[in-house]
Amino acid sequence: MNCLICTTSFSESLSWQRLFFLKQQEVICEKCKRKFEKAKDKEHEKDWIGTVYEGALDSLTSIYDYNEWMKQVYQQYKFQHDVELAKIFVEDFRVLQQENELIVPIPLHEEKLKERTFPQVDQLLIEAKVPFTHVLRKTTNSTQVNKSKKERMESEINFKVSTCVQNQSILLVDDLYTTGTTLRHAAFVLKQAGAQNVRAITLIRA
Amino acid sequence: MNEVQAFLTGRIWLKEQTPFPSLLINKFIDAGFITPHQGIQPKPTSRIMKNKTYQCRRCGNNRLTVFQCAKCDGPCRYCRHCIRMGRISSCTDLITWTGPEIKPTDEHIFDWSGTFTPLQAKASKELLQSVQLNQSHLIHAVCGAGKTELLFPVIYDCLKRGLRVCLATPRTDVVLELAPRFQQVFPKTIIHALYGGSQEHPVYAQLIIATTHQLLRFEEAFDVVFVDEADAFPYTMDEALIFAVQKSKKLQATVHYITATPSDELMQEVTNISLISERFHGFPLPIPRFDGLWNYDKHIKKGRLTTKLHKWTQYCLHNGFPFLIFFPTIELMELALPLFQQLNHEILAVHAEDAERKEKVIKLREQKVPGLLTSTILERGITIPNVQVAVVGADEPIFTSSALIQIGGRVGRSINFPNGDLVFFHHGISFAMDEAKKIIETHNEKRETS
Numbered sequence: 001m002n003c004l005i006c007t008t009s010f011s012e013s014l015s016w017q018r019l020f021f022l023k024q025q026e027v028i029c030e031k032c033k034r035k036f037e038k039a040k041d042k043e044h045e046k047d048w049i050g051t052v053y054e055g056a057l058d059s060l061t062s063i064y065d066y067n068e069w070m071k072q073v074y075q076q077y078k079f080q081h082d083v084e085l086a087k088i089f090v091e092d093f094r095v096l097q098q099e100n101e102l103i104v105p106i107p108l109h110e111e112k113l114k115e116r117t118f119p120q121v122d123q124l125l126i127e128a129k130v131p132f133t134h135v136l137r138k139t140t141n142s143t144q145v146n147k148s149k150k151e152r153m154e155s156e157i158n159f160k161v162s163t164c165v166q167n168q169s170i171l172l173v174d175d176l177y178t179t180g181t182t183l184r185h186a187a188f189v190l191k192q193a194g195a196q197n198v199r200a201i202t203l204i205r206a
Numbered sequence: 207m208n209e210v211q212a213f214l215t216g217r218i219w220l221k222e223q224t225p226f227p228s229l230l231i232n233k234f235i236d237a238g239f240i241t242p243h244q245g246i247q248p249k250p251t252s253r254i255m256k257n258k259t260y261q262c263r264r265c266g267n268n269r270l271t272v273f274q275c276a277k278c279d280g281p282c283r284y285c286r287h288c289i290r291m292g293r294i295s296s297c298t299d300l301i302t303w304t305g306p307e308i309k310p311t312d313e314h315i316f317d318w319s320g321t322f323t324p325l326q327a328k329a330s331k332e333l334l335q336s337v338q339l340n341q342s343h344l345i346h347a348v349c350g351a352g353k354t355e356l357l358f359p360v361i362y363d364c365l366k367r368g369l370r371v372c373l374a375t376p377r378t379d380v381v382l383e384l385a386p387r388f389q390q391v392f393p394k395t396i397i398h399a400l401y402g403g404s405q406e407h408p409v410y411a412q413l414i415i416a417t418t419h420q421l422l423r424f425e426e427a428f429d430v431v432f433v434d435e436a437d438a439f440p441y442t443m444d445e446a447l448i449f450a451v452q453k454s455k456k457l458q459a460t461v462h463y464i465t466a467t468p469s470d471e472l473m474q475e476v477t478n479i480s481l482i483s484e485r486f487h488g489f490p491l492p493i494p495r496f497d498g499l500w501n502y503d504k505h506i507k508k509g510r511l512t513t514k515l516h517k518w519t520q521y522c523l524h525n526g527f528p529f530l531i532f533f534p535t536i537e538l539m540e541l542a543l544p545l546f547q548q549l550n551h552e553i554l555a556v557h558a559e560d561a562e563r564k565e566k567v568i569k570l571r572e573q574k575v576p577g578l579l580t581s582t583i584l585e586r587g588i589t590i591p592n593v594q595v596a597v598v599g600a601d602e603p604i605f606t607s608s609a610l611i612q613i614g615g616r617v618g619r620s621i622n623f624p625n626g627d628l629v630f631f632h633h634g635i636s637f638a639m640d641e642a643k644k645i646i647e648t649h650n651e652k653r654e655t656s
């Protein structure tokens with residue numbers, strides 16, 4: 001096996017988990033793997049207290065810290081369109097197979113999707129074999145990139161709920177948590193549409 | 207048209223990534239001046255087979271990744287091998303210039319007043335002859351023979367004849383070192399230096415100095431190709447780079463090679479060979495000495511240098527000799543660094559991914575640091591007067607005989623300091639070490655008889 005990131009060849013040590021197919025085959029070498037850092041537990045609600053979005057998101061989990069290494073790898077995935085890199089994070093998302101909540105990835109606008117050729121959030125779930133449902137639709141092709149924190153937090157909601165979510169518990173999935181605007185917008189419209197509980201998980205916490 | 211023509215002539219480029227507006231590109235496609243090609247194509251040799259295999263048009267890789275593409279709405283293949291140059295998939299187009307040809311200028315100035323040793327002069331003349339006869343040629347010259355200079359008159363001859371010339375090398379460092387030297391010698395010639403992250407100019411360059419990797423972006427472009435350091439990592443490892451060299455040249459053009467350590471395959475492949483077994487200053491090559499350094503890795507992991515390594519470093523520090531110490535792995539080198547810094551806190555370590563690599567080498571040359579620990583990355587291309595060299599773990603497989611010869615080639619390059627210590631610290635003598643020593647000795651014997 002050659003490492004998906006550094007291309008050097010490596011061999012995986014055999015374990016019982018591997019033997020009984022409880023664990024996926026490793027796709028990156030130990031050295032590249034060690035460069036990822038788990039996300040630190042950071043406060044996320046403070047900035048939103050007193051706004052209409054206070055309490056929209058019931059909880060947040062992030063898996064990795066946005067260190068230089070992650071920036072580099074994620075850049076190659078998202079902007080150089082290296083779809084296969086989604087396999088690196090299979091183990092992180094596989095646990096969601098057991099969730100009872102409705103798993104909802106943050107969608108891309110149709111035009112953006114054509115441009116990117118693949119939905120980078122869905123792809124993480126597809127590789128991990130996690131079933132998901134699209135209940136949100138993006139109404140404009142705007143992006144939060146190149147906006148200041150204030151501009152982001154005051155930007156208009158551009159999500160619509162496209163199916164009934166009355167009394168549902170929802171787990172939102174996104175790639176990157178920066179200010180949390182995207183997730184709060186999504187949670188807000190979902191709650192308005194009658195969702196009971198909205199949690200979120202992101203691959204990266206900036 | 208001029209800019210587009212100048213930029214695209216000889217290149218194969220992602221249609222969506224040119225420095226020009228897509229409207230303009232489309233206009234040229236309609237006029238037949240630009241031809242689009244599918245980025246991923248069925249492999250030409252597999253047409254008779256039922257299972258088609260596909261390959262990347264740019265790098266020749268046939269291990270492609272299939273994914274569900276939202277742009278072409280179906281299963282789509284993409285190439286991971288050359289993805290850093292912009293992703294190529296089944297639904298992306300590559301373009302080449304098929305319009306009017308560029309008339310090359312014959313206005314070149316040759317501004318070089320150096321002199322050749324008799325052996326250099328002979329090799330340069332032989333190479334010129336081969337280039338004119340379009341026969342492949344290998345310059346097999348020892349480290350420090352002055353290989354670059356003997357290319358000057360040959361390349362000048364090509365430029366005057368209006369030929370497009372490429373000088374390729376596997377390493378970015380070498381491109382960065384060679385480009386300014388050539389620009390000085392050919393002050394009126396447009397020369398492009400291409401490496402990962404270099405700037406693209408919409409101008410036609412008649413002489414291109416590039417990493418072999420960058421040649422993937424050319425197709426049937428060059429009349430003459432010289433591959434410098436033809437054996438350097440990763441050139442021997444990577445089939446795609448051999449593909450790149452072959453693809454970048456015009457069909458009838460030949461490839462010439464320059465190296466101190468040719469492989470047997472290369473020796474057999476070329477038509478003509480010139481051997482230079484003497485350094486430009488006429489002194490013999492330093493012979494490596496072998497010295498047992500038992501369990502060096504265990505000692506370093508336990509936080510101590512062995513007495514021999516300690517003494518050797520002290521010897522260099524006391525005499526004020528700059529030194530290089532090569533390590534088989536970056537991990538071991540990083541473990542050893544603090545131990546060396548106890549002897550002198552200014553000692554630094556470099557490896558391939560080190561962003562400050564260039565600055566650190568310059569610091570050593572200017573004697574601002576006493577010595578460097580290094581991975582094999584500094585095995586070639588650098589000249590430091592009076593440098594002393596030690597290899598720790600010279601018996602490790604990463605130190606092939608050619609790597610050891612190149613490493614040895616760092617010592618005694620300057621006419622003022624034609625000698626220096628070259629020591630291979632080992633945990634048992636390897637075949638590669640023996641072979642390296644034997645080859646160096648043979649060169650010295652030939653020098654005496656010639």
